[in-house]
Amino acid sequence: MAVGERRCYSEGAGGRVASRRDGLRSPMPRQGMIATAVFGFLCGCGQPPPVDLDPDGTESAELEPGSVTWHDDIAPIFAVNCITCHQPGGLMEAIDLHEFEDSHQWRGRIAEMVADEGMPPFPADTSEECPQPWGFDHDRRMSDQDIATVLAWVQDDAPEGDPANEQTYTAPPEVHLDRVDMTLGLPDVQTIPPVTEIPDVISCFVLDPELEETGYMLGMETVPDNRKVLHHVGAYLSDRAYIAALDEAVDGVADGQFLCPNMGSLGDAIGGYVPGVLPLITPEGSAVQVEPNEVFVASIHYHGVETEQQDMTTFDFKWADGPTERLAVTLKSQTSQTANAGLLPGPNDRTSAPEFFIPAGEAWHTESMYWDVKGTGDRTIYSMLGHMHLAGTFMRVSIERADGTPGPCILEIPRWNFDWQLFYTLGDQDDLPVLHTGDRVLIECTFDNTENNPGVVRIMEEVGLDEPTDIHYGGGSTEEMCSLVLGMVEG
DSSP, X not given: OOTTOOOOOOOOOOOOOXXXXXXXXXXXXXXXXXXXXXXXXXXXXXXXXXXXXXXXXXXXXXXXXXXXXXXXXXXXXXXXXXXXXXXXXXXXXXXXXXXXXXXXXXXXXXXXXXXXXXXXXXXXXXXXXXXXXXXXXXXXXXXXXXHHHHXXXXXTTOOOOOGGGOOOOOOOOOOOOSOOOEXXXXXXXXXXXXXXXXXXXXXXXXXXXXXXXXXXXXXXXEEOSOTTTEEEEEEEEXXXXXXXXXXXXXXSSOSSEEEOOOGGGSXXXXXXXXXXXXXXXXXXXXXXXXXXXXXXXXXXXXXXXXSOEEEOOEEEEEEOSSOOSEEEEEEEOOOOOSGGGTBOOOTTOSSSSOOOEEOTTOSSEEEEEEEEXXXXXXXXXXXXXXXXXXXXXXXXXXXXXXXXXXXXXXXXXXXOOTTOOOOEXXXXXXXXXXXXXXXXXXXXXXXXXXXXXXXXXXXXXXXXXXXXXXXXXXXXXXXXXXXXXXXXXXX
């Protein structure tokens, strides 16, 4: 199993916008610490290892020993933040956190992951440099108070409390579409081999709505069948003939399913699924326009468990009766490779011209580029997806106005995780950021090309290297990209 491979995405407290602790977030690469903790989390139990239970000076030290117990304090926090995945039948049922006995044996690892903000996994955050005032829908970050409470509980050897206070807690209810007009499924029941044979399977499935005229999609929701193995889903809108040709090119037959190539070649990204995430719902008065020659493509990542499993996940759609007032569109930036395409000078360029080049041994290498907004009319941003590969550690996206003045920072991902590339939907729908013609989107991507980055270790294992090697631009996971997808509403 690759280090840091299995992760759980779970429901969070939601709604928190302010930065953690003192409002400062240092964008240092922490993926190595997170992945190492995950590896231990998954592969060991019993007595917990030593861990700094108060790494950032939280108020955990102010909580008296014995004042925090499982039944009174911790179980409600875990119900909101953890047991979407960590329960029987969940993606991470092997680490069951809905009962005291199981949670107690994992107490040391729980403290590590909570203190380092590796769980619940939500790679985006806010900082002094990127305050991001809109917040996020489906925000999974734990509150400072909840973090302090969990750390104080572990520091006190995780007491159970009074069993008479035991209550039954369940994961938060999932948010569904308010109306389902169409359901599309996989062409066949999928068999997922045990993890000892194939740890990960990533397959693409064609979902053909067979429209006879232009349709206007208001919502799309993944309905998972087997939560034990369904890791995540990427959803795309693409030309039917193009996808059929790609399908045949990959496996020799256009049968509606094929092992996925790089996801950038699948079409326009429109959304996705991880456990606990909300369905795609376009802003009020807008819809995604779908032509009769277009199909949806679901890129599904299955992660094996101990035994062979089967899955028949389906997808629900909500459609408008006709054209909406505005169109919801996605725009994708391409990774800039030259100055003419927007690449800015970097710290390790070997010539006077900018180049996309990440040298081996560099732990803090940054590539910066811009994307000019063309066309006419304003576009309102409501969702964002950043994209890098295994060497990535940090991303920041901001806007520069047409007159050269700085606009807002709209996204910062200080804990980049290749396995959790999420669409982030902005929370405050009343005052969303707007792109005007002539504006410029600035994208900053940072990479760690050393063995301290578990993603680079994965690259070395894939290619059979004994040490890191120089990384260039490319679509494969052993190469690198720095790109962005924006979900926007026209007008």
